[in-house]
Amino acid sequence: MTAAALRVQDLSWGPKQDLPVLHPTSFEVGAGRILGIVGANGAGKSTLLRLLYRFLRPDTGQVLLDDRDIWTMSARDVARNIAVVLQEQPTDFALTVREIVALGRTPHLSAFASGGARDATIVMDALAQLNLADFADRMFGTLSGGERQRVMVARALAQQPRLLVLDEPTNHLDIRHQLEVLILIKGLGTTIVTSLHDINLAATHADDVLVLSKGEMLTFGPPDHVLTEEMIARSFGVRAQRQHLHPSGDAHLTFHL
Ligand SMILES: Nc1ncnc2c1ncn2[C@@H]1O[C@H](COP(=O)(O)OP(=O)(O)OP(=O)(O)O)[C@@H](O)[C@H]1O
Secondary structure, eight states: OOOOOEEEEEEEEOSBTTBOSEEEEEEEEOTTOEEEEEOSTTSSHHHHHHHHTTSSOOSEEEEEETTEEGGGSOHHHHHHHEEEEOSSOOSSOOSBHHHHHHGGGGGGSOTTOOOOHHHHHHHHHHHHHTTOGGGTTSBGGGSOHHHHHHHHHHHHHHTOOSEEEEESTTTTOOHHHHHHHHHHHHTTOSEEEEEOSOHHHHHHHOSEEEEEETTEEEEEEOHHHHOOHHHHHHHHSSEEEEEEOTTTOOEEEEEEO
16 A cells, blocks of 8 residues: 655634634644544544544645645545544444445446456455454444454455544454554554554554644654653643553553542
């Protein structure tokens, strides 16, 4: 998968005038890098992500993918470039796992085509990457929450995006599958923006972290620089203690009221 560079300039949004949910925000994510977005409930994480995958139209500013404003692209072009994994999942789909994952190929098919051998291989590869090959013919509605979450990640992979946006991708997943999904997406080589509630997962897996609080970007940069005890206290209202684990040397934060 090739990766796109993402540039966000003065991006803001609110449901009404004088009710900003995201204040003007600017940052860049280099091609192939992983950005983790952290912040308390209601900080504006999902809103920022919705602006990145063109679900919301900005009040001000731009989202540029390799210097192209995503609002100048066709919907199909956006779908060829940007894939999304959301917290909410379809529950009543009368489709098999394979059919759901094959939906990821839709933006790449020519009109009225139903996908050829190459598309079928891409779908099977995506299923295999998420350890879902044995589930291919199961009805989506019969899967557990965590299995469904992995199917949605597989669908996004089948889309072969240049930017992958994930809203809490580890929700519903047990610890093993959390790590598997994060390690998998890290290895994709595509540009990734993901919200994460678990600050330690963000610290370990993101190249850069953006801290949001009340719709404002408080800081942006490498996890070791931005996830300070002071920043956690300011954005989450908890005391944090930073330790270094042995023998890995990885930073680990613990939290107290
Ligand atoms: N369409 C809307 N109309 C009014 N308020 C909205 C709208 N969308 C979002 N908000 C408000 O904006 C704030 C930020 O919401 P958002 O869902 O982006 O936060 P979040 O950081 O993703 O939260 P969480 O961690 O709880 O999922 C919340 O207070 C929310 O109620």
